[in-house]
Amino acid sequence: MTAIPSFTGDANPYQGGDPYADYRTADFPFTEYTDLADRRLGAGVIAANDEFFAQRENLLVPGPAQFDPEYFGHKGKIMDGWETRRRRGASAGHPWPTAEDHDWALVRLGAPGVIRGIVVDTAHFRGNYPQAVSVEGTRVIGSPAPAELLGDDVKWTTLVPRTPVGGHAANGFAVDVEQCFTHLRVSQHPDGGIARLRVHGEVVPDPAWLEAVGTFDVVALENGGRAEDASNRFYSPASNTIQPGRSLKMDDGWETRRRRDQGHDWIRYRLAAQAQIRALEIDTAYLKGNSAGWASVSVRDGEDGDWQEILPRTRLQPDTNHRFVLPAPAVGTHARVDIFPDGGISRLRLFGSLTQEGTGRLAARHQELGG
Numbered sequence: 458m459t460a461i462p463s464f465t466g467d468a469n470p471y472q473g474g475d476p477y478a479d480y481r482t483a484d485f486p487f488t489e490y491t492d493l494a495d496r497r498l499g500a501g502v503i504a505a506n507d508e509f510f511a512q513r514e515n516l517l518v519p520g521p522a523q524f525d526p527e528y529f530g531h532k533g534k535i536m537d538g539w540e541t542r543r544r545r546g547a548s549a550g551h552p553w554p555t556a557e558d559h560d561w562a563l564v565r566l567g568a569p570g571v572i573r574g575i576v577v578d579t580a581h582f583r584g585n586y587p588q589a590v591s592v593e594g595t596r597v598i599g600s601p602a603p604a605e606l607l608g609d610d611v612k613w614t615t616l617v618p619r620t621p622v623g624g625h626a627a628n629g630f631a632v633d634v635e636q637c638f639t640h641l642r643v644s645q646h647p648d649g650g651i652a653r654l655r656v657h658g659e660v661v662p663d664p665a666w667l668e669a670v671g672t673f674d675v676v677a678l679e680n681g682g683r684a685e686d687a688s689n690r691f692y693s694p695a696s697n698t699i700q701p702g703r704s705l706k707m708d709d710g711w712e713t714r715r716r717r718d719q720g721h722d723w724i725r726y727r728l729a730a731q732a733q734i735r736a737l738e739i740d741t742a743y744l745k746g747n748s749a750g751w752a753s754v755s756v757r758d759g760e761d762g763d764w765q766e767i768l769p770r771t772r773l774q775p776d777t778n779h780r781f782v783l784p785a786p787a788v789g790t791h792a793r794v795d796i797f798p799d800g801g802i803s804r805l806r807l808f809g810s811l812t813q814e815g816t817g818r819l820a821a822r823h824q825e826l827g828g
Contacts, residue, residue, distance in 0.1 A: 480580060481626035487574025487657045491678050494641075494656035495519070497700050498567025498679055502539070504603035505562040510540035511650060513562050516643075522652035524581040540585065540650030560648050563603055564641040568660040568679050569596065571826060572638060575617060577628045578653035586624035587645035592617040594638035596827060606640055614638075619646055637661045637826040659683070661826055662729055664819040667811060672735070676792055676807045677701065681729035681819075685791075688722040689713035689799075695724040698794075698805045703778075704742040710803030712747060713796075722749075723795045728807070731758065731815030733786045737768060738806040739794070740778040748775040749796035754805075756789030764793065773802075788812060 494500045496517045505513040515522075515538050522537040529535060541560040572594065579586040593613040597606060605611070614634060622628040645651060662681040667673060676682035678699045687695035692712035697704070704710045713722045734756060741748040754768040767787045773779060786809070794805050811819065 479625065481623060483627065483629060485574055485576065485627075485629040485631075485657075487629075487631055488576070488655070490573050490657040491568075491570070491660055491683060491696065492655050493566045493568055493570045493572065493658050493660065494564060494654055495567050495700075497702070499565075499701075500567035501565050503563050503565050505539065505541075505560070507541040507560050507648075508539060509542040510534070511536045511538050513539045515539055516562065516564070516651060516654045518653070522578070522580040536581065536585075536650055536652070538580070538582065538650050538652035540582070541645070541648045544648040559644050559646040561642055561644045563606055564643060564654065564656075566639055566641065566656065568662070569637050569639045570658045570660045571635060572616060572632045572656055572658040574632055574657045575630045576653070576655040576657070577622060577630070577643075577651055578655070579622060579624050579626055579628065579650070580652040581625060582650040582652060583624045585650050587622060587647070587649035587651065589619050589621045589646040590617065590628070590651070591615070591619040591644045591646065592630070593642045593644075594634070594636070594640065595642075596637055596639045598639075601640075606642075613642060616641075619644075632658075635826065637823070661823060662819070664811070664816055664823055667729070667819070668816060672808055672810050674806045675728045675732040675734065675809050675811070676726050676805060677729075683727045685725050685727050687711070687724040688720075692801070698724065698802060699726070700804070703740065704803035707743045707747075710742070710744060710801050712744065712801030713799045716799040721795055721797045722799050723793055724805075726792045726794075726805075728790055728792060729811070729815075730819040731788065731790045731812045732807075732809045733788050733812055734767065734783065734792075734807050734809040735786050736780070736782045736808040738778060738780050738804065738808075739773065739802055740804040740806075741773055741775055741801070742778065742803040743776060744801050744803060745775045747800050749773050749800040749802055751797040752802065753795045753797075754807075755793045755795070756787050757791050757793075758789045760791075762789070762791075765789070770795075770797065790815075
């Protein structure tokens with residue numbers, strides 16, 4: 458584990474104006490990977506030992522934490538994050554002391570995977586953030602209850618050792634443990650509040666499940682697909698196009714800035730594994746005056762393969778789901794969607810099944826990572 462960076466010291470108190478004016482952050486290289494703790498993938502905070510001031514579920518809310526300096530409730534200041542009460546020893550006579558010296562929350566990842574980095578965001582927690590945090594991971598098959606995860610027979614692996622963090626800051630930690638995880642235990646020492654938790658990594662799908670399903674979306678995040686690169690991410694990330702479900706609003710898709718040249722925009726994807734594609738969808742839901750005018754789709758087999766166009770440049774309609782059945786199956790490991798000239802799409806779906814080679818490689822990877 459490597460902290461990137463390690464923030465220490467006190468943040469300035471809120472003085473009005475922009476609540477993020479003194480927010481401390483950094484560019485973390487691992488954020489290019491999928492957020493395995495994304496609620497849209499099915500992640501959840503399934504238990505916490507304390508959530509007196511603010512609910513544990515806030516940890517995984519999409520988007521940055523919000524702050525209203527005048528928002529108070531019966532228990533005090535209401536924060537957009539997970540906040541526990543102040544710890545006091547048993548000698549203080551309070552009714553809540555336990556044998557533990559810290560607070561914790563259990564997180565179920567939305568998809569099993571290899572974790573490349575973790576962001577513990579303490580946005581707006583200035584005098585009430587934890588002194589330090591630690592994160593552990595485990596892999597448990599099925600849908601275990603919190604009591605099962607806390608059993609003595611569950612082995613936890615340290616991903617982030619107890620490390621000091623800063624308040625009102627994005628605290629990033631690179632992780633280099635080559636294992637597949639399904640659940641995390643996030644601890645704050647001794648108490649305090651965390652606004653958001655982001656867990657970036659590579660989805661490791663179960664090849665037995667994909668083989669049993671047969672035909673599925675081979676580029677979807679939840680199945681191990683990934684948006685590797687894009688020409689432009691001005692308004693929203695390219696990875697939105699392979700999120701589960703349909704887009705619910707305009708910024709839930711991918712939109713580029715307006716072009717003033719003769720070029721066009723594109724996204725390149727890595728599929729779950731080598732697959733045979735038979736049909737595809739391009740959805741422009743909620744993109745009405747800014748959808749792409751035309752689009753084409755290509756695939757290639759291998760990192761150095763040649764691109765093969767499977768959908769020629771085709772006119773798109775705003776706020777519409779477009780479906781195409783391919784005249785012949787196309788085999789590939791990567792895909793690219795080109796839009797002309799700019800604008801956006803909300804979702805790309807590539808329906809097919811893994812080839813024998815793709816299944817073999819995915820099964821080997823799954824086994825190598827403890828699957």
